[in-house]
Amino acid sequence: MVKIEIDNEKCIGCGACVNACPVSLYEIVDGKSKVTGNVNDCVLCRACETTCPAGAITITE
Numbered sequence: 001m002v003k004i005e006i007d008n009e010k011c012i013g014c015g016a017c018v019n020a021c022p023v024s025l026y027e028i029v030d031g032k033s034k035v036t037g038n039v040n041d042c043v044l045c046r047a048c049e050t051t052c053p054a055g056a057i058t059i060t061e
């Protein structure tokens with residue numbers, strides 16, 4: 001079971017996670033990143049986590 005947490009306080013809405021995710025789980029909604037895709041599609045590549053310049057994303061297995 002994958003859990004994706006986005007810290008809204010840290011997110012600067014840069015869109016890096018949107019571009020990084022190979023299964024398009026993220027969207028920018030009202031200037032903040034949001035998981036709008038199916039979390040179960042996550043392939044645990046952690047590209048979002050490592051790409052985020054604000055350290056706002058935490059992936060937990």
Ligand code: SF4
Nearest residue numbers: 021042043045046048
């Ligand atoms: S770990 Fe990979 S597949 Fe999962 S949300 Fe992040 S970028 Fe997308």
Ligand code: SF4
Nearest residue numbers: 011012014015017052
């Ligand atoms: S990469 Fe990080 S800071 Fe940029 S939109 Fe995604 S969560 Fe927000």
